[in-house]
Structures are given as C-alpha cells and as structure tokens.
Amino acid sequence: MSKLSLDRVLQSQGFGTRKYCRALIEDGDVVINGEVHDNYKTLVETDGLVLTVFDEEWTYREHVYIALYKPSNFECSRKPSHHPGVLTLLPEQFTWRDVQPVGRLDHDTTGLLLMSDDGPFIHAQSSPKRHIPKVYQATTQEHVTQTLVDQLLSGVQLHDEPAPLAAQSCVQRGDHQLEIVLEQGKYHQVKRMLAAAGNHCAALHRSQIGGLTLEALGLKEGEWCYLERAQLELLVPG
Numbered sequence: 001m002s003k004l005s006l007d008r009v010l011q012s013q014g015f016g017t018r019k020y021c022r023a024l025i026e027d028g029d030v031v032i033n034g035e036v037h038d039n040y041k042t043l044v045e046t047d048g049l050v051l052t053v054f055d056e057e058w059t060y061r062e063h064v065y066i067a068l069y070k071p072s073n074f075e076c077s078r079k080p081s082h083h084p085g086v087l088t089l090l091p092e093q094f095t096w097r098d099v100q101p102v103g104r105l106d107h108d109t110t111g112l113l114l115m116s117d118d119g120p121f122i123h124a125q126s127s128p129k130r131h132i133p134k135v136y137q138a139t140t141q142e143h144v145t146q147t148l149v150d151q152l153l154s155g156v157q158l159h160d161e162p163a164p165l166a167a168q169s170c171v172q173r174g175d176h177q178l179e180i181v182l183e184q185g186k187y188h189q190v191k192r193m194l195a196a197a198g199n200h201c202a203a204l205h206r207s208q209i210g211g212l213t214l215e216a217l218g219l220k221e222g223e224w225c226y227l228e229r230a231q232l233e234l235l236v237p238g
C-alpha cells in the first residue's frame, strides 16, 4: 500500500508538469470513484487506483510495459531524424513518463517492439547475457539456398565482431523467405548477417521475443497494448 498526493500521482502517470497537474486538479478535471477531487494535496492510495481525467479512465501503474506492433517508417531513436519516432504511436502520457524502446528495430523493420519506463527492466532485457531468442521473418533479394541457410547456422563473420555470429535456428519459408532466430541483438544483425552470407535483406519483420508473439497479442500494425505479469514472464529465458 502506498499513498501519494494527487498532483504527484498525475505527474507520475505522465499528465505533465507538477504545475500543469495541479491546474488540472483545481479545474475539476480529475475524478476518482465518481467524485471530483479538486485539492491537489489529497493523499490517495495508488494500489488499484483508477483515475478519470478529461472523461478518460487511467489505471495507476508504477511502471508501464508495452508491446507495439511497429510499422515501417518509424524510428526507435530518441531523436528521430528522417521519420517520426515510435513514441508518436502511443498516448502523449508515455512520452512524459519517459517510456523508451527496449532495444531497437530499424526504421524499415516491422513487428514486435517492447517499450517501458522501467530502467532496470530495459537494461535487463537489452543485456547480451540474457540470451532471449528473437524470431525474424526476412525477405531476401536473392533466392534462398541451402548454402545460405547452412552459413547462417554455422556462423558468419561481421566487421567489428570478434567471432562469427550464428543463428540459433534458420528455416527456409519460401523462395525469398527465411525465418531466423537470433539470441544476440547486435546492430543491424539480420541484415549484416545476410549481407555477409552473400544475399541482401529486402524486408524484415520481428514476430516474437522469447515466448511472446505478436499473434497471441492480437495486435495489428500500429497498435499497442500493456503487458501484464503473465506476458512479461514469457520474456524470461527458459
């Protein structure tokens, strides 16, 4: 159980600066259990708290864990330069509470992207020691050959890497389609591995991280959802 003043609650949930949150409260825009609360000093229990702000319901969350079906032409970087950032696909509150992508997908890669404002979670998920498999569907420019599959499975040498990198699994899904599972998360890894093996990645999609799949989440391109405990447990290496 923990109690916080109402202005702090609103600020922690990303409604804006403390000053702005106080103004929201004093204007009567914040409702809890059907009752307007216009004193920002009111202490409220955060466990199970549901706020209504401007007629929209918000469940209090100490941290948020989000899955986004990233569309193409969005950047994961904090300061996007050529395309809009992925945060523009989420409610503004998440930018205020400093939600960030967990790792990165290239601007032209689609698929499952995790996002959170929980620093230790982001750090743990991004750690190379974690070995969380990530499943990618790659469309190749040249035909997929058995030699290509074998090379990706046995390991290819990338510039700036001390040792060859191998796919955990690699299955041909069509003339120009591969399903690749990687445990590492190196910069442009799939594209660089395909290039090092003499092909070229024409399109890339991530369908799964650990045991969490886009299909099970039921997300369509551009959609997002909160991840609850059971779904987060699927991200822990087995």
Ligand code: URA
Binding pocket: 104, 105, 106, 107, 109, 187, 188, 189, 190, 191, 192, 204
């Ligand atoms: N590998 C890549 O090359 N790009 C991505 O976006 C993800 C993995």
